[in-house]
Amino acid sequence: NAGVTQTPKFRVLKTGQSMTLLCAQDMNHEYMYWYRQDPGMGLRLIHYSVGEGTTAKGEVPDGYNVSRLKKQNFLLGLESAAPSQTSVYFCASRQTGTGYKGEQFFGPGTRLTVL
Amino acid sequence: GENVEQHPSTLSVQEGDSAVIKCTYSDSASNYFPWYKQELGKRPQLIIDIRSNVGEKKDQRIAVTLNKTAKHFSLHITETQPEDSAVYFCAASVVTGGGNKLTFGTGTQLKVEL
Numbered sequence A: 001n002a003g004v005t006q007t008p009k010f011r012v013l014k015t016g017q018s019m020t021l022l023c024a025q026d027m028n029h030e031y032m033y034w035y036r037q038d039p040g041m042g043l044r045l046i047h048y049s050v051g052e053g054t055t056a057k058g059e060v061p062d063g064y065n066v067s068r069l070k071k072q073n074f075l076l077g078l079e080s081a082a083p084s085q086t087s088v089y090f091c092a093s094r095q096t097g098t099g100y101k102g103e104q105f106f107g108p109g110t111r112l113t114v115l
Numbered sequence B: 001g002e003n004v005e006q007h008p009s010t011l012s013v014q015e016g017d018s019a020v021i022k023c024t025y026s027d028s029a030s031n032y033f034p035w036y037k038q039e040l041g042k043r044p045q046l047i048i049d050i051r052s053n054v055g056e057k058k059d060q061r062i063a064v065t066l067n068k069t070a071k072h073f074s075l076h077i078t079e080t081q082p083e084d085s086a087v088y089f090c091a092a093s094v095v096t097g098g099g100n101k102l103t104f105g106t107g108t109q110l111k112v113e114l
Helices: none
Strands: A004-007 A010-013 A018-025 A031-037 A044-048 A065-067 A071-079 A085-096 A110-114 B004-007 B008-016 B019-025 B032-037 B047-051 B056-059 B062-067 B074-076 B084-091 B108-113
Touching: A004 B108, A010 B056, A018 A031, A018 A110, A031 A071, A044 A065, A044 A071, A044 B047, A071 A085, B004 B084, B008 B019, B019 B084, B019 B108, B032 B062, B047 B056, B074 B084
Parallel strands: A010 A110, B008 B108
Antiparallel strands: A004 A018, A018 A071, A031 A044, A031 A085, A065 A071, A085 A110, B004 B019, B019 B074, B032 B047, B032 B084, B056 B062, B062 B074, B084 B108
C-alpha cells in the first residue's frame, strides 16, 4: 500500500494564479483532511470530508475550495493564489467505525510558494 | 472551538535524560489526544495516543498522561536518544461524529545533545 500520497511535492506560483493539489489514499478511509503548516503555528485544518461527495470547512478555509468526487481522492484548489498561502500543505485520512482509534495518516506534504 | 496550548516551544536535553512536553485543551468534550513526531522535511507520524477513559499510557520509552479535570496532558520521553530530536505536536479531538477534527498545538522542537 502506498498509504497517503500528494501531488505535486513542490510548486511555485505567482500571485493570482490557480492550482489544484491532489491527495490520494489507498486505505479505503472515509475521512480525509487538508492542513496547512506554517512556522510556529502547528497544523491548521483547512477543509475536511467525512465521505465521498461531502466537504466541510475547517479552521482556515478562506481562499481554498475542495472536492471529493471519489472516495480515494481529495482535491484542494486555490483559485487566486496569494503570498499568504505560502505554506506546506498536508493531506491526511482516517478510518472510521467501531474499533478504530482516531489516528490520522498523513501524506508527505506539498511545499507551495506564492510570489 | 477547541484551543490547544503547548509548552515549551523548544527543549534541549542531554542524551539519556528525560523530556516532558505539556499541553492544555479547552473543550471538555475532547476525548482523544494523540502525539505526533515530525522530523525535518517529513510528514507528522503518530507516536502515541490516549483516550479520555485512560489516565496514562506507556509504550517503551514514551508515555502520555492525561488529567481530564485540569484539561491537560503530557508526553514523557525517557532515556532520550539523538534520534528523538524532532518537532513534537500534541492534538485534541472528539472521536464521535463531527469528522474527528484534530486541533494541534504549536509544536515543541526537541533537541537531544550528545
